[in-house]
Amino acid sequence: MLADPGTRPALDSVGEADLVVLGSGAAGLTAALTAILDGLKVVVLEVAPVLGGTSARSSGTVWVPDNALMHAAGFGPDREAAEQYLEALVGNIGPRAPWEAFLDAAPAMQADLEARAGVAFRPYLSAPDYRSDLPGAALGGRPLEPAAFDGRQLGNWFPLIADPIRELTVFGGMMVTRAEAQRLIRADRSPSALLEGAGLVLRHARDRLRHHRGTRLVMGNALIARLVHGIVSRGGLIYESAHVDTLAGKDGQVTGVSGTLAGRTFALKARRGVVLAGGGFPSDPEKRRAELPRPTPQYTPASPFARGTTIDLGIAAGGVLGASGIDNAMWFPSSLWSRPDGGLAVYPHIALDRGKPGSIAVDQAGKRFTNEAMSYHDFCRGVYAHGASAVPCWLIADRDFIRRYGFGVIRPRTPSLKAYIKSGYLKHGANLAALAGEINVPAPALAETVRHFNEMARAGRDTEFGRGETAYQRSNGDASRGFANPCLGPVGTGDLYAVALWPTPLGTSRGLAASADGEVLDGDGQAIAGLYVAGNDMQSCFAGEYPGAGAQIGQGMTFGWRVAKHAAFGQAQVGTQE
Secondary structure, three states, rough: OOOOOOOOOOOOHOOOEEEEEEOOOHHHHHHHHHHOOOOOOOEEEEEOOOOOHHHHHHOEEEEOOOOHHHHOOOOOHHHHHHHHHHHHHHHOOOHHHHHEEEEEEHHHHHHHHHHOOOOOOOOOOOOOOOOOOOOOOOOOOOOOEEEOEEEEHHHHHHHHHHOHHHHEEEEEOOOOHHHHHHHOOOOOOOOOHHHHHHHHHHHHHHOOOOOOOOEEEEEHHHHHHHHHHHHOOOOOOOOOOEEEEEEEOOOOHHHHEEEEEEOOEEEEEEEEEEEOOOOOOOOHHHHHHHHHHOOOOOOOOOOOOOOHHHHHHHHHHOOOOOOOOOEEEEEEEEEEEEEOOEEEEEEOOOOOOHHHHHHEEEEOOOOOOOOOOOOOHHHHHHHHHHHHHHHOOEEEHHHHHHHHOOOOEEEOOOOOHHHHHHHOOOOOOHHHHHHHHOOOHHHHHHHHHHHHHHHHHHHHHOOOOOOOOHHHHHHOOOHHHHOOOOOOOOOOOEEEEEEEEEEEEEEEOOOEEOOOEEEEEEEOOEEEEEEOOHHEOOOOOOOOOOOOOOOHHHHHHHHHHHHHHHHHHOOOOOOOOO
């Protein structure tokens, strides 16, 4: 068990470190842990009162082409195919060098952290890249899932790990993986699933006697907890609620930081450098208005502290933003659920409903406008390509669909939907005309849209938008239904429901221009000595494209690793695992 956080030295007494990291998401913590493993003294400063940023709220998946775990599982060499895929995906949208630097280092990062710090993952054997229609796309192996972690190992650091999105847990804070959730749905028909569920619930019940939530951590919580444990157990210092307002500099070099913690000022010298890893700007309204498409998104599932303040520090020190992209963000379509306690849940519709047979998305004119089964990122791009009439759009399904698959925050097999209708989250109509009135779309247009869609569903081919035509899309369908297309099933014409979907940035892709080793660049393309960047504070190496599950955290951790190697040795030492 780790030493109590109350035993940390007062921040204003620390004085100096080799590397100071601003931000405690996966990118910043990877930089910190790697630097410690390579012999540096590290201090991590987090502005939020809890650790983990958006990473802790996420699936924690890490996209790592050509990784050792996929090889061990039987996948062959992957580098050449990954290059082909990213060349096809990014093309001329952005430069080649950044994503090549990612491919160079990502497998080494994963192997290094596992070998030296026990940061464990397992490969998703069946998880197609999001653009599985492109050459070089993989059908699995590249996305890695964090291994479950026992939060009790953190001792009193456990309450400092940011809670996951509440609606992604069960029984008031019990975390389960997506695969576990799919199995537990069948607990009334499967003795093994029932036994598994009973074990998880028993463990959770014991946890709740001592803790505010379950201590069995999975997904992003597991990744962040494991990184925090690795840092603190090796003598690294992490401080929450630490507000940095200034980067110190001398002769063109960043030499430290200053700010406040609990009303007391502090100053830290950084002998090797400062790492900016604050999570981008998805939660800053002004930056969203300036950088993101219109209508400007008003909501985000990201950490509320991801406001771009660390990017601002980098610009004040001479850094510049990378080129503006197509939309400067990575996107989730999200529904808005007003919690009983008065809070607002921005719930991401990732893969559990949009691509399943029997659902349809329409704009405010009652017409389809894009392929519902595309990745969450590409679906939202379809929203913006269509225009304001799809903000919000409506996802529609019947009662049988919701009972079978769930619908946003509504779990499968939920016996009554009255509370969701009463809250306004769910709109209900006894037939299409009644539902059209509830969601304020023209009834004749909606009826014709559904008629034509059902005709295509029965034929098994979406001639409008190609729903279900790629391996990725089919992986999110339901082949067990026996339809000609696992993503296409007729939408019912009675007892219908709709939920509003909004495009919400889960992260931003425009950030500080940087070298392959994460050195912040000035307007002349020269590295600013002592200043590094990683994660969503850094210009996306994929130029805002989204290759596959975990690409955001994958690039963040990879460049965090490269930053630490450069700070320790003056170069990234790609391919070196001590």
